[in-house]
Amino acid sequence: MTVSPPHFAGAFKVTSDAHGCPTANLSQDQALAGGNIQFFRKASTDQQLRQVATPPSDRGLLIGIALQGNHRRQVFREHHAEYHDFEENAIYIRDFNDSYRADLIGPFEFLLLEIAPQSLQRIAEEADVAGVSSLNHQIATKDPVLGNLSRALIPAFERPAEASALFLDQMATAIGTYIVQQYGNRPAGGVPKSRRLSRAHENLAKAILLDDLDGDVSIAKVAEACNLSRGYFIRAFRDTTGQTPYQWLVSARIRRACDLLRAPAITSLAEVAVQCGFNDQSHFTRVFASVVGTTPGAWRRDAML
Structure with missing residues (x-):
């Protein structure tokens, strides 16, 4: 069924956020920073039709993950419009360089990931897929893996005072690695090999983590002390100890x-x-x-x- 979009222009002044969402319609609007990724949680219970629009910019990439289903949007292209149904764990990937306009139909809850161009390059290098400069565009693509990774951030949004820098940095690295490996436009290459920390680097990393039991130390600081990239350090720490740095620190705190x-x-x-x-x-x-x-x-x- 074809639905003609309503005329928004001139009807009333709408205040929108940096992602084009009408702020008056948002029931949740939260933000967290983790390493190379900015995280946003946006939701609306409003049944009314509303429009999202962003002009072209050099901000990089925006990835949206639907945390609930039964949401629909009409995306306007240059000469036509497309309807897309977003089920739970459906994602989209779009470039801020492209003008974007869409009508949102029905309630929604999305986790948004904003990645600057220079951040995408760093994520790719740390994930051993250097050469990625863009991601393959997606719309309403089911991705339960990214959906589950994103849901691990929900407690941090609900209790931000308990969201340690170590946890957010680690989640940003894990999510970024998955995204560039799954959707990156990259040259053919092998899967990253298993790596282990030297005994000296393992002891140094653990000492730095224990010096800051509340977890406010960043992965970047620990990795830099070991003269390693963040992505390499996390994989090597996990391959060496059987746990991620955050998991190891939680276990140490419990002990x-x-x-x-x-x-x-x-x-x-x-x-x-x-x-x-x-x-x-x-x-x-x-x-x-x-x-x-x-x-x-x-x-x-x-x-x-």
Whole structure:
């Protein structure tokens, strides 16, 4: 069924954000920065038709991941218009160099990834696919892998105070690596090989991570200390320890918490939380329970038996 778009011009003044979204229609509008990628979470429960438009610019690339389905949009080309249905985990990739105009139909929730041209080059080099200068354009393409990677960021949007720089940097590297390997216009090449850190680099990386238990150290800082790129360092750290830097740091914090919970001189769970780099006691309890399977208080009681 063909639907004629409404006439927006002159009807009323619409205030839009940097991605062309009418701000009055957004029920969620959040932003996070991670390494080479800017993350945005945008949602609307509005059933009314609204339009997104951005003029050409040199900002780079925009990738959208639908976190829910039942969304439709009419994308206007130079001489025609196309309808696209976005199911859950459907994505689009578009270049800011191209003028964009689309009517959005129905509620939506998208995670947007904005990648500057120089950032795309760095991501490609760190992912061992140097030579990527652009991504293949996509629209309404199903990608559950990118959808699941993106959902790992939702807790960071919901509790930004607990979103450590280490976690965001690591997620940006993982997502960026997947994107350039899956959608990059690149020369033919092999799959990155397994790599391991030297014993000296492994010990140095762990020492730097332990010096900042709250996770506010960046991957770039640790990698630079080891004279490695971020992407290489993350893969080598994982191949060496069996965990990503963030996973290893969380495990180290939990091990330290268990030692403190056994100490009779420390009675307050809030004090344990602070000494282990957690934002507060509730943050400590959530992470501890997710890793150990029980609350810190219950674990302490069992350990004292």
